[in-house]
Amino acid sequence: PNVIQLIYLVATGFFIVGIRRLGSPATARSGNQLASIGMLIGVAVTLFDQEIISFEFIVAGVVIGAAIGVFAAKKVQMTAMPEMVAVFNGFGGGASALVAWGELARLNPTMFDTQSLITTGLSILIGSITFTGSFIAFGKLKGFIGGGRIALPGQNIINLVLTAVALFLVGWFTIDPANQVIFWSLFGLALLIGVLTVLPIGGADMPVVISLLNSYSGIAASMAGFVLGNNLLIISGALVGAAGLILTNIMCKAMNRTLTNVLFGAFGGGEEGPSAIG
Amino acid sequence: MEDLIFNLFIFVLASFIGFELISKVPPTLHTPLMSGANAISGITLIGALIISGATGGAFSHWIGFAAIVFATINVVGGFMVTDRMLEMFKKKEDDQ
Numbered sequence: 001p002n003v004i005q006l007i008y009l010v011a012t013g014f015f016i017v018g019i020r021r022l023g024s025p026a027t028a029r030s031g032n033q034l035a036s037i038g039m040l041i042g043v044a045v046t047l048f049d050q051e052i053i054s055f056e057f058i059v060a061g062v063v064i065g066a067a068i069g070v071f072a073a074k075k076v077q078m079t080a081m082p083e084m085v086a087v088f089n090g091f092g093g094g095a096s097a098l099v100a101w102g103e104l105a106r107l108n109p110t111m112f113d114t115q116s117l118i119t120t121g122l123s124i125l126i127g128s129i130t131f132t133g134s135f136i137a138f139g140k141l142k143g144f145i146g147g148g149r150i151a152l153p154g155q156n157i158i159n160l161v162l163t164a165v166a167l168f169l170v171g172w173f174t175i176d177p178a179n180q181v182i183f184w185s186l187f188g189l190a191l192l193i194g195v196l197t198v199l200p201i202g203g204a205d206m207p208v209v210i211s212l213l214n215s216y217s218g219i220a221a222s223m224a225g226f227v228l229g230n231n232l233l234i235i236s237g238a239l240v241g242a243a244g245l246i247l248t249n250i251m252c253k254a255m256n257r258t259l260t261n262v263l264f265g266a267f268g269g270g271e272e273g274p275s276a277i278g
Numbered sequence: 279m280e281d282l283i284f285n286l287f288i289f290v291l292a293s294f295i296g297f298e299l300i301s302k303v304p305p306t307l308h309t310p311l312m313s314g315a316n317a318i319s320g321i322t323l324i325g326a327l328i329i330s331g332a333t334g335g336a337f338s339h340w341i342g343f344a345a346i347v348f349a350t351i352n353v354v355g356g357f358m359v360t361d362r363m364l365e366m367f368k369k370k371e372d373d374q
Contacts, residue, residue, distance in 0.1 A: 020299050073359045211308075238288075239318070243300055
């Protein structure tokens with residue numbers, strides 16, 4: 001296990017250098033390649049984890065996932081890149097929620113300590129928001145859903161209240177983890193929040209939203225790392241979460257906007273997306 | 279409890295590194311950087327591997343299986359589209 005941890009440390013190094021190099025034009029491509037090597041190292045060494053005893057599901061899942069990923073990545077038009085990234089990001093966030101749920105289903109929830117329960121709840125919450133939010137962002141960019149701003153009166157307040165309720169449910173889940181009603185309410189509400197928070201945002205602002213959702217999926221992965229006690233997950237998730245937030249900020253500045261304005265601007269007055277009516 | 283403190287330490291320190299890693303990114307790199315970072319967040323794949331491969335009931339194995347499919351799409355697709363974008367970027371630079 002110590003050897004695995006040390007190799008995880010190597011993978012972390014690849015990710016850090018990779019992200020750094022992705023930020024500059026001359027080195028960006030090598031940065032992406034370094035990050036992918038880090039991923040390969042991390043995945044390969046995890047297969048030697050003593051906890052893993054069966055490989056049927058792993059082989060089948062990786063083959064199917066890789067086939068879909070390769071197909072999508074080769075097919076996509078250059079002009080459709082932001083929505084493609086949104087889809088990939090949605091799957092990543094969904095995977096983190098599933099990992100937390102799977103760990104809960106695998107073990108007896110009453111055996112979890114408080115730390116694991118809080119992070120399980122947060123991983124499901126943030127991962128599910130990322131999942132539906134990313135697909136709504138995809139739909140908006142593709143034009144399946146009106147590109148303009150769609151919002152109910154008081155949408156921002158509704159969203160804030162729902163988010164507060166969701167956090168309350170995370171707390172309740174921590175106290176009573178075996179309660180199926182609480183668990184499913186949390187899951188369902190999180191999926192709904194993802195839809196409702198992205199739906200009111202104009203199509204022109206979608207890249208910023210996708211960048212923010214990308215940061216969320218990093219945090220969701222990090223939370224899943226807390227659940228599993230896995231350092232590589234915690235570190236890589238935190239790196240993406242933080243770097244994603246900085247990038248979101250940079251993208252807002254490039255558009256002369258603030259993040260609050262993008263997220264809650266549906267009724268900000270004066271400022272409208274290119275197609276104001278959805 | 280010690281585990282929690284230790285994990286929080288690495289979470290916070292890694293976040294600080296993440297905050298410092300990028301600055302002044304040219305607009306043409308916004309999407310590729312987002313895409314590359316997104317592929318890294320597919321690291322949750324290693325969590326999915328453990329869920330579906332470790333002892334547990336059929337139900338948790340199926341959840342783990344779904345998580346593997348999702349995360350692998352994120353990782354493989356993410357790194358590949360990032361490379362495609364950056365490849366084009368390179369060509370455009372050469373043309374000029």
